[in-house]
Structures are given as C-alpha cells and as structure tokens.
Amino acid sequence: MTDGAFALGVSFQLPSVLLLWVAVLLRSPSGLRSAPQRGVWLAVATAAVAMTLDLPSVIDAATRHSGAHLVALARNIFGVLSAGAVLYFVVQATANVHRFKTVLALAVGSVLAVLLSLGLAGGPHPRIGIPDTGPPAPSLFYWLVLIGMHLGANTICVLMCLRYSTTSESRSLTMSLRLFGLGTALVGVYWLGYLVRVTTGGRWPLPWLPLLMDLHGVLRAMAILVPTYAMLRRGVSDIATAWRLWPMWNDLVTAVPHVALVKPRHRVWDVLYPQVPYHVLAYRRIIETRDAILALIDHGSPSRAYPSPGSPPGYEAAADLEATALADVVKSARTAKLQGAPPQQHTVCFSSVGSTDLAGERAFLLRLAKAYRSDSPRLDADPAHSGES
Secondary structure: OHHHHHHHHHHOHHHHHHHHHHHHHHHHHHHHHOHHHHHHHHHHHHHHHHHHOOOHHHHHHHHHOOOHHHHHHHHHHHHHHHHHHHHHHHHHHHOOHHHHHHHHHHHHHHHHHHHHHHHHOOOOOOOOEOOOOOOOEOOHHHHHHHHHHHHHHHHHHHHHHHHHHOOOOOHHHHHHHHHHHHHHHHHHHHHHHHHHHHHHOOOOOOOOHHHHHHHHHHHHHHHHHHHHHHHHHHHHHHHHHHHHHHHHHHHHHHHOHHHOOOOOOOHHHHHHOOOOOHHHHHHHHHHHHHHHHHHHHHHOOOOOOOOOOOOOOOHHHHHHHHHHHHHHHHHHHHHHHHOOOOOOOOOOOOOOOOOOOHHHHHHHHHHHHHHHHOOOOOOOOOHHHOOOO
16 A cells, blocks of 8 residues: 555656646746736746656666755755745735745745755765655754745645635636645645654655645646636637637628628638637627628518517527527528618517627527527417418
C-alpha cells in the first residue's frame, strides 16, 4: 500500500509539472499584464520551477555533476518565492497592496537570507535534505523556517479563498478560487507531513507526500486555466451561433441585402477565416437576422400558430410554437419580397422580435433557425375550420 502510493506520486510527477508549465505559458500574457492576476500567476510559475527541480531526471543529472544539493537549495528558494507570491496574491485581494508591499518584501527577503546563509554555511557543496533516518540537513532550524513559511502562507491563502469564493458573483472567479484554495490546502498538508518527518527523525513513513504535491500542481494549473476555459467556451458558443444561424440568415439577406454589413460568405469560411472576432461575428449574425426579419415581416401572411387560451403550454412549448409560427411567416415574406409583392396592410406581432436581451434573442433565433430549416407545413389554418372539407 505504501509502496503503491509512493510509486503513484512519482509516476504522476512529470504530467503534473507539464500541466503546470502549459498553464503558466498560456496565462503569461494576461498574468504579467494584469495586476490582479499577477500574484497568482507568479505563485504558479515559481511553484512550477520548484517542482521541475524536484523531478528525478533533474536530480539525477545534478547528482552526476555534484550539484544535487545546490539544486535542492534552489528548489527551496523558488518554493519560498512561491509562498511569497501567494501572500502577495492574498494582500492584493484583501488589503492595500502598496501599504504591505515593503513589509512582504522584507519578510520574504529575510526568510531567503536565513535559508541561504544556513544552506551555504557548510561550504561550496552544502548538504540539504531529509534522510529516512537521522537529523535533517543542514539543520532542523533550516527546515523549520522553510516549513513555517509555507504553512503560514498556505493557511492564510486557504482562508482567503474560502471567504471570497462564497461571496463572488462571478462563476469563473468562484471556480478559480476554489481550485486554487484546494490545491493550496493539499500542499499545506504536504508541508505538514514534512514537519512531522523533521521533528520525529523520519520515524513515520509518509509515502503519499509526493502525490499531494502532484495534485496541488494539477489544481493550481486548473485554477489559472479557468479564464482560458471560459474564453474557449464562449468562443465555441459564438461559432455555433453563427454556424446555426447562417442558412436562415443567408436566405433573408438575399431578399433584403441592405441589412448585411459585409457581403455574405459561406459559413465554412466564416468559421475558418473570420473577418472579425467570433463574438463580433455572432453578434452581427443575431442583429442582421433580427433586422432582416423586421424588414420582411410585413410581406408575410399572418400566422395563427398559438395554442388556445384554455390549455396554455409550458414556456418551452410556447417558445417552440412561436418560433414555428414566425418561421412560417418569414418564409412566406421572403418569397413575396423576392417576387416583388408589396407589404401587406396588417400587423404581425411576435413578442421575441426586437428583444433587448441579447441572450434571450439568441436563444429564440436559434429556435427560429431550427424551425426555418424544418419542412413542417404552414400553421395558418384556423382551428375552428380545421374540419371543413
């Protein structure tokens, strides 16, 4: 059982480090440019460096060149920088960062100075590590300072994430805080396990410690990738909207070409080589489709596709009926406009046409596009005369 947990942690180490680096590189433009994101990005980036220096291949290469202990010292330094970045992230979210920036820099600098002085006190090749048995090297105080820095920063970060993840109105921010807080809690347990090891002389085997560090890396990578995921999801939604509206939109702008801002292109080229960003493309497709319907609707025949007042349908059924009725009118209006027929002297009223709610209008136009593509018969027969021959 213990060997299996340790082997799982070792095998999962490289994938977690690679995922961390992918997240760091993808988020580096916004992480470096945006002050609110800079702290959490720096925390993940420095953690990625520290975890990279802990990879078996890196340690083996350092051992062959008599630099294993220097690599261990560098790993711990980047770990402290990661803890400092976590504290910077907490200060950004909870206080005036300019007021505490100097204090934070002095605290992190003091810890680094202590670690460097203790680590290099033994000569050019310091011994740094926690053996399976015996006292830790270079000293117990070295490891207590290091572990205390991590535990303090991680505890404060977890409490902050718990507090703000329950009050944020943004789903993406809530998810990011929860993932980052959970990853920070796991690495806190990791350092708590190391505290047990250094204070008990390694008498208690803790084989699951590497797995905790790996899971922490995965969760922190996912935390900073939440905005990227949200952006990709919005992009896919915009592409799907433009794609699904294209057949009806193309038919309508053929009849009223003045509503289109640019000359229509095939929808494949719109997706593969868009002339504008996808969110602008979807917005244009919605607005131009709505404008085309408003320009054509007086050319169509009235439709009586509504249910009788005695048995009102649910919202979904009513929306489908209205979409089917409007699709019927739009088809007839397009045909009449192309044939040169003048507008009819009647009013066709549909509640969703011209809605000021973009999300609601998008949903209704997608229903309308589906009904427009269908081969359902016209729904303008009067129910009262449906039995006449």
